[in-house]
Amino acid sequence: MNFLHNDLGFLNSGAVVEVSLDHAANVRLMDAGNFQSYRQGGQHQFFGGEARRSPIRLRVPQSGHWHVAIDLGGRAGTIRAGVRVFS
Template sequence: MRFVHNDLGMLRGGELVEVTLSNQANVKLMDGSNFSSYRQGSQHRYFGGHVKHSPFRLQVPGAGHWHVAVDLGGHAGSVRAGVRVIG
């Protein structure tokens, strides 16, 4: 599966992650182990979901190393995504 990946690094938790999309897509905020499972096509847990309006904001649920993946859920097309952490 093709996806856009952003490694957010270590975060304290409570920060907001803002994702700006060129069109609707799936936005998934995951910890390291779930991102690894996602990349392998295995079952994984995430925060977010199918996003129809941009920008989209998520709150980081806890301290750790976090990743954002953006994909089209297997549909044809492409998406551009900008991701930033807001204090």
């Protein structure tokens, strides 16, 4: 699976992750364990989902190491995205 990845490092609970997209895509905010499962094609839990408008803002639910993955859900094409974190 093709996806864009941003390793956000350690974030505190309540931080806001803002993802700007050039068109609709799936945006997944995941902890390290779930990201590893996602990369391997396994079951995983995430915050977010299909983003039809931009930017999308996701609140970090608990302190820890976080990742953002952006994909087109198997559709053909490319996407450009920007990721910012607000404390």
